[in-house]
Amino acid sequence: MSGKKQVFVIGGTGYIGASVLQRLVKHRTAAESEYTVLVRSEDKERKLAELVKSGGLGDVGIKLVRGSNADFDVLEAQAARADVVFSMADSDDVPAIKAVIAGLKKRYEQTGVAPILIHTSGTGVLMDKAEGNFEGTNYYDDTIPEHLEALADTQIHRPVDLLVVEADSQGYLRSYIILPGVIFGIATGPLYDAGVGNRHSMxxxxxxxxxxxxxxxxxxxxxxxxxxAVHIDDTADLYITLYDGVLSGRAGRGREGYYFAENxxxxxxxxxxxxxxxxxxxxxxxxxxxxxxxxxxxxxxxxxxxxxxxxxxxxxxxxxxxxxxxxxxxxxxxxxxxxxxxxxxxxx
Ligand SMILES: NC(=O)c1ccc[n+]([C@@H]2O[C@H](COP(=O)([O-])OP(=O)(O)OC[C@H]3O[C@@H](n4cnc5c(N)ncnc54)[C@H](OP(=O)(O)O)[C@@H]3O)[C@@H](O)[C@H]2O)c1
Incomplete structure (x- = not known):
């Protein structure tokens, strides 16, 4: 393995993930980083490989690994060699995040340095049962951990978020969770032009x-x-602002590491x-x-x-x-x- 910072990107071919990946390859740390991108389809693997080869993502180290969230051995092995994981595929896949966490724990045992996990959740964790009949009044503030901790464990995304924060509390990884509201806008950039990224939100x-x-x-x-709501470019910018904050030691982590995305x-x-x-x-x-x-x-x-x-x-x-x-x-x-x-x- 090279001495470069190993960054494992999960969901880098998606709506959010491709916008983040486009920013990561231009990040000030890009020259000293090696990116490994999980790709699940043969078609996207071919298109992404062509884009990388043609220099369309710049002159940075990008490796592709074929696999899906169901390939737990792949997730665990890649996380076990990662200093940083960007998890942007699925906010609700408990077995997949367990595999990532197990890999990061191995990384910590090998290096003695707690690796970084930046995971994607969503403001769906806050949903009530209004059925359109009333406007809520309960605003959650991400700087107040007790607000998030008051949520029922059964809320959507919560089972994965809780595993991530629990792993942080054990000390073998540093966790940061981004929770976007409804993301909007057609995503743009080379990964989308190449047919790799998904241009549309939900x-x-x-x-x-x-x-x-x-x-x-x-x-x-x-x-x-x-x-x-939050625009796709602003959302992707938040991942980078957070990453900068993590690298400079300014970003709250674990129970203090929830980051809503809304404007x-x-x-x-x-x-x-x-x-x-x-x-x-x-x-x-x-x-x-x-x-x-x-x-x-x-x-x-x-x-x-x-x-x-x-x-x-x-x-x-x-x-x-x-x-x-x-x-x-x-x-x-x-x-x-x-x-x-x-x-x-x-x-x-
Ligand atoms: N979009 C929003 O408004 C929004 C807001 C808040 C939270 N979120 C959450 O953020 C996550 C990503 O959202 P998105 O809008 O970026 O979705 P998306 O465009 O569908 O992207 C999902 C990404 O994850 C990959 N992926 C999905 N399931 C996978 C699996 N089983 N194995 C391997 N890769 C898998 C996809 O690969 P392929 O390219 O092969 O499909 C793609 O790269 C979701 O969990 C979503 O609920 C989204």
Whole structure:
């Protein structure tokens, strides 16, 4: 193994992960780092290898390892040779994170230095049962560990987050968890141009596609509940601000290592209304008013049930490290029509 800092990237071909990877290869530590990227499909492995070979990601050391989250031996072996792991594939995969943690523990036993784990969770951990019927009032502050610790262990993402923080408390790794709200915007950059990264997020594309298939855009209940939002570039910037904070020893870790990503909140009604206006403008719907999802629609999809909840938070910890998100809730609304044009392959 070279004397370079070993950085293992999981989920580097995804919406979040590709934006982070593009920034990591330009990071001030890139020349002294070697990146190992887990890739699960043959197609993406070929495209990424071509991009690396052509210098499209710069002159940095990038190795590809074929495997999935179900290849626990691969995850453990790669983590066991890593100084840093960026975990950006799946916020809910308990066996996968256990394999990563086991590998990092081995790394610590070999080197005596606790390796770094930067894991991706989400503000889904904060969800209530509002079903769109009320606006929440309980804002979680990531600088107050007790706020996160008050969450039920059964909340989504929580089983993985708890394992990560518990491993930190044992001292054999340093853990940092980023919890983005709804991420928006079409992701850009060489990894996406090469067909490696996934350009689209989750909530806005879901509302667009569902809106087209049902002829009008849906909303859960009255749409009064609120969620935080954050642009994909601001999200990826937070990983880098945090990484800088970790390397300089300024970043809180473990129970003090939760980092929300938000730059404001929106109501689900406002978001659905903005999607409805975009689809009407594009000739894909005649109804400018969102209509409630039926009980059957609501029950058939976990994601739709998310769209009725409150998840309220303040991303104070990242801001204290110097994170300055640029995109606002108005940018969220403005992002919808261009995204619909791409997703629906239409021009205005
Ligand atoms: N997007 C959001 O608004 C948002 C907000 C908060 C939290 N999150 C969470 O963040 C995580 C990543 O989200 P994303 O939007 O970046 O998703 P995404 O675009 O689907 O990317 C997921 C990445 O993980 C890889 N991956 C997924 N399952 C895998 C498996 N079993 N084995 C190996 N690789 C696997 C994917 O590989 P392929 O390229 O081969 O598919 C891809 O690189 C998710 O857990 C999501 O719930 C997302």
């Amino acid at each position: 909530a806005v594309p879901l509302l667009i596609k569902k809106g087209v298939s049902r002829g009008e855009v849906g909303v859960v209940g009255e749409g009064l509940s609120k969620w935080p 404001g909140h929106y109501t689900w009604y406002s978001l659905s209304k903005a999607v409805a206006e975009a689809l009407v403008a594009l000739g894909k719907s005649n109804n400018i008013e969102p209509t409630p999802f039926t009980k059957a629609e609501y029950e058939e999809s976990f994601m739709l049930r998310v769209l009725g909840t409150n998840a309220l938070c303040h991303a104070n910890r990242g801001r204290a490290l110097g994170w300055k998100p640029k995109y606002t809730i108005d940018d969220l609304y403005r992002s919808i029509k261009p995204e619909a044009e791409v997703l629906l392959s239409v021009s205005s």
